Amino acid sequence: MSMLLTRSAGAGxxxxxxxxxxxxxxxxxxxxxxxxxxxIFPIYWMIVVATRSNDVVSDVPPPVLPGGQxxxxxxxxxxxxxxxxxxxxxxxxxxxxxxxxxxxxxxSLAGFAFAKLRFRGKNALxxxxxxxxxxxxxxGIIPLYMIMVKLGWQNQLQAVIIPFLVTGFGVFMMRQYxxxxxxxxxxxxxxxxxxxxxxxxxxxxxxxxxxxxxxLGLFTFxxxxxxxxxxxxxxxPDNPTVQLSINNLANAYFKDYTLMxxxxxxxxxxxxxxxxVFGRQIIGGIMEGAIKA
Amino acid sequence: MATDLRPGRKGRRPAPPDGPPAARRTWxxxxxxxxxxxxxxxxxxxxxxxxxxxxxxxLVYTLWVSLHDxxxxxxxxxxxxxxxxxxxxxxxxxxxxxxxTLGIFALSTIPQLIIAMFLASQLxxxxxxxxxxxxxxxxxxxxxxxAVAIVFAQLFDHDYxxxxxxxxxxxxxxxxxxxxxxxxxxxxxxxVNWRWTGYNTLIFLAAMQAIPKDLYEAAAIDGASRIRxxxxxxxxxxxxxxxxTVIISTIGGLQLFTEPVLFSVDTPNKMDGGALHQFQxxxxxxxDNAFGDDRYGYGATVAWAxxxxxxxxxxxxxxxxxxxxxAK
Numbered sequence: 001m002s003m004l005l006t007r008s009a010g011a012g013x014x015x016x017x018x019x020x021x022x023x024x025x026x027x028x029x030x031x032x033x034x035x036x037x038x039x040i041f042p043i044y045w046m047i048v049v050a051t052r053s054n055d056v057v058s059d060v061p062p063p064v065l066p067g068g069q070x071x072x073x074x075x076x077x078x079x080x081x082x083x084x085x086x087x088x089x090x091x092x093x094x095x096x097x098x099x100x101x102x103x104x105x106x107x108s109l110a111g112f113a114f115a116k117l118r119f120r121g122k123n124a125l126x127x128x129x130x131x132x133x134x135x136x137x138x139x140g141i142i143p144l145y146m147i148m149v150k151l152g153w154q155n156q157l158q159a160v161i162i163p164f165l166v167t168g169f170g171v172f173m174m175r176q177y178x179x180x181x182x183x184x185x186x187x188x189x190x191x192x193x194x195x196x197x198x199x200x201x202x203x204x205x206x207x208x209x210x211x212x213x214x215x216l217g218l219f220t221f222x223x224x225x226x227x228x229x230x231x232x233x234x235x236x237p238d239n240p241t242v243q244l245s246i247n248n249l250a251n252a253y254f255k256d257y258t259l260m261x262x263x264x265x266x267x268x269x270x271x272x273x274x275x276x277v278f279g280r281q282i283i284g285g286i287m288e289g290a291i292k293a
Numbered sequence: 294m295a296t297d298l299r300p301g302r303k304g305r306r307p308a309p310p311d312g313p314p315a316a317r318r319t320w321x322x323x324x325x326x327x328x329x330x331x332x333x334x335x336x337x338x339x340x341x342x343x344x345x346x347x348x349x350x351x352l353v354y355t356l357w358v359s360l361h362d363x364x365x366x367x368x369x370x371x372x373x374x375x376x377x378x379x380x381x382x383x384x385x386x387x388x389x390x391x392x393x394t395l396g397i398f399a400l401s402t403i404p405q406l407i408i409a410m411f412l413a414s415q416l417x418x419x420x421x422x423x424x425x426x427x428x429x430x431x432x433x434x435x436x437x438x439x440a441v442a443i444v445f446a447q448l449f450d451h452d453y454x455x456x457x458x459x460x461x462x463x464x465x466x467x468x469x470x471x472x473x474x475x476x477x478x479x480x481x482x483x484x485v486n487w488r489w490t491g492y493n494t495l496i497f498l499a500a501m502q503a504i505p506k507d508l509y510e511a512a513a514i515d516g517a518s519r520i521r522x523x524x525x526x527x528x529x530x531x532x533x534x535x536x537x538t539v540i541i542s543t544i545g546g547l548q549l550f551t552e553p554v555l556f557s558v559d560t561p562n563k564m565d566g567g568a569l570h571q572f573q574x575x576x577x578x579x580x581d582n583a584f585g586d587d588r589y590g591y592g593a594t595v596a597w598a599x600x601x602x603x604x605x606x607x608x609x610x611x612x613x614x615x616x617x618x619x620a621k
Binding site for chain 2: 023024028029031032035036038039040042043045046049061062106107109110112113114117118119122125129132135136138139140141142143144145146147149162163164165166168171196197198201222225226228229232233242243246247250251254257260261263264265267268271272274275279280282283286287288
């Protein structure tokens with residue numbers, strides 16, 4: 001009841017002293033616009049430099065608008081002999097794609113089992129999953145590297161894929177969602193109709209999990225795309241991910257800002273596209289606690 | 294509906310054994326039972342397989358490696374017991390890196406959470422285009438860390454950087470962001486803050502929206518100012534969220550790696566974190582020992598020290614925030 005009242009107060013209908021309590025003042029807008037500009041500025045600056053030629057970059061005052069050198073800079077970027085940029089891009093797409101598909105699949109499969117199926121040791125196993133979420137994965141990179149050496153996977157792309165095929169975080173997230181999104185009746189009905197357990201997952205559960213699976217997929221893709229330390233340890237400069245390609249550039253061409261920034265722009269571009277298309281879902285995902293830093 | 298269906302499923306199981314069709318039925322029933330019993334384990338096993346091989350085993354194995362002098366290139370592998378840990382305690386470079394890490398951590402986490410809390414309180418109002426502001430604020434999160442670190446390294450460039458140019462306009466002389474220890478921490482902390490403030494803002498905003506508004510109305514009737522409402526209603530009710538963000542920031546902050554690595558432009562070895570190691574973090578030191586100097590044993594020791602530090606700091610933060618909250 002009171003919630004209803006405050007609702008209408010929020011809409012600005014209620015007269016008297018509470019009016020405006022929840023309305024944004026000009027100062028609020030000013031603060032938020034300033035914060036917004038700070039957020040966007042480095043990205044914008046990057047794009048400006050990436051579209052300019054080098055002699056303009058050190059101009060005072062600095063340039064404010066994008067220039068017309070895009071094609072030129074991109075050409076230099078992809079022709080650069082040290083960056084292996086095209087290969088880096090391709091590798092990143094393959095690795096991020098594989099990890100995303102596999103994480104969504106295995107995490108939803110396990111999440112479904114934890115949420116809806118009965119089996120012995122379920123609660124204890126679920127606890128171990130939560131515990132694994134606390135462990136920073138990077139802490140194990142030295143032995144992980146040793147395993148890769150044993151398997152002969154150094155400098156192989158699978159080294160940045162296989163260890164990350166599914167995460168405890170993903171399993172837990174899908175479990176939480178499946179728990180409330182899939183009605184038990186639906187599962188029982190499917191079983192009576194003769195569905196196998198996997199059939200139930202595929203035909204009933206997975207479609208119901210689609211919103212959460214989408215968010216998990218987005219974040220897994222972004223995370224894998226951004227991974228830096230592990231690829232740096234296990235891959236070599238001539239078989240890089242796109243982040244390592246940037247690093248290759250930074251090692252040799254740091255003062256060639258337009259080249260560098262062309263590289264960083266291309267490296268961010270796929271994420272930017274994902275963000276523009278799925279911005280709302282990403283916001284929703286963060287606010288529901290769906291992603292971990 | 295569910296109660297109608299369940300007996301049907303149970304009734305199917307004891308199939309009467311008479312004649313060939315029934316036999317086939319039993320075989321089927323058995324298969325169905327195997328499916329019901331076995332499927333859950335089959336479904337969760339991929340996670341455990343991946344986790345055991347690539348998650349749990351490496352963590353424990355790190356401990357084993359840390360008890361050796363272990364080189365992959367040299368082929369050396371000698372049991373040294375706790376020698377590495379003893380060395381760590383007196384290793385000036387390690388403690389230097391620890392101070393750097395903690396300094397950057399403090400400069401990033403504290404302002405970041407305060408600003409995020411403030412921005413969340415601003416966003417938690419009726420306004421135009423709320424989604425635009427939210428999306429704009431998390432935009433930094435989706436950029437890749439390595440790319441942004443390079444952009445920031447340029448922005449903080451001594452001669453051509455935007456930041457020094459701006460400071461010059463208001464009459465502050467050029468700052469050497471790379472060379473000075475404190476300024477380099479500040480520059481790196483700025484990157485971290487830039488990336489994560491929006492994320493924390495949304496986390497706080499979500500928690501603030503869950504606070505019933507009549508609490509504020511009641512407080513307003515009692516004559517509490519907005520600032521007082523913020524401190525006495527918002528902050529206490531946000532405590533679990535604050536603990537969450539602090540712990541997440543601690544785990545991330547103590548492992549800081551990508552930003553300082555790519556901030557380093559003048560030194561040949563990027564893991565040094567500047568010529569005087571002025572912004573070398575613990576993770577960089579670990580990485581350099583293992584992958585740079587072929588000292589995997591000692592690198593593993595540093596990794597374990599860092600792991601312990603993360604646990605201790607998370608606990609300390611947790612206790613601290615609970616206590617300060619409880620005192621109110």
